[in-house]
């Protein structure tokens with residue numbers, strides 16, 4: 001049977017199964033009545049769709065014991081996070097975080113380990129990653145269903161095949177990362193690789209501080225400054241996936257040389273080393289040195305406060321360009337950028353308003369990430385869940401074929 005839009009009954013059913021599973025994955029739990037309202041379908045259709053997902057082991061249904069409402073309580077549908085899961089990782093500049101993440105975005109197991117820069121080339125990183133992933137896979141037990149692998153890397157990534165064009169702070173250039181990891185892991189699922197900033201923005205949009213917000217900018221500073229942009233609910237990736245390199249937006253034509261080859265980039269003017277130097281500390285001290293500076297500034301050390309004010313003005317310049325260009329509802333600042341904002345927020349706000357057009361009208365909100373330090377990790381998980389969420393029926397029929 002073919003509908004007026006040209007879609008067959010089977011195509012409509014598959015689309016509805018996908019929409020329903022995505023709702024449960026994003027919201028964690030919804031009653032059948034909520035699903036009926038959200039999806040605009042009748043109760044018997046929702047019941048049948050939930051039944052299909054339940055049979056595939058992806059959701060569970062419970063009947064609430066008590067309900068204040070009159071009549072029968074509506075069944076509550078939840079994701080079954082210990083069945084369908086993904087392996088996710090975020091390769092930062094200092095640290096690698098790996099996790100098994102269940103449906104619903106629940107972290108079922110995780111490990112963090114340091115990255116020895118610059119000694120660790122991509123071969124060592126991939127070998128260790130494969131070992132950690134196998135351990136997580138073993139911990140999930142034989143009944144669990146691996147549906148995808150997602151990795152965030154601090155670099156310019158070609159989304160189609162996970163090719164790392166350039167990761168300046170890791171010292172990688174033209175690494176076929178996705179292909180090499182697939183060869184090492186030998187799993188039958190899709191391996192997706194994305195830029196860590198893009199993935200942070202994705203996770204914050206789906207289940208963090210930017211939930212329900214259609215236009216947002218996520219910025220996070222580690223050694224460099226990474227970021228991601230969501231416009232009308234979609235991550236801006238550009239033609240090949242390289243868009244959103246906000247850390248390499250030029251702010252200061254007379255600035256210092258950047259690892260990307262340019263100079264005066266956002267990250268050379270406001271990244272970790274810039275903060276340390278401006279505050280009278282030595283460059284290269286890493287996260288610990290940065291925390292010391294923030295602590296000193298909050299106790300009133302003038303050198304640290306002056307330095308942070310200098311950096312705050314660069315951050316405001318970078319933000320004003322982004323705000324003028326994209327008119328976001330929300331800017332989310334992660335990592336040390338949030339600590340900087342916490343200490344110098346008034347200055348950043350006033351500079352941002354002075355430099356942004358329509359400053360009085362664009363009340364852009366600056367928020368802390370809702371997912372703490374796990375935004376990019378959970379974004380990698382979202383990327384890995386995508387093949388399952390976009391067509392669950394196809395995913396479970398392929399599961400039946402591969403065993």
Ligand SMILES: [Zn+2]
Nearest residue numbers: 248258260265
């Ligand atoms: Zn640069």
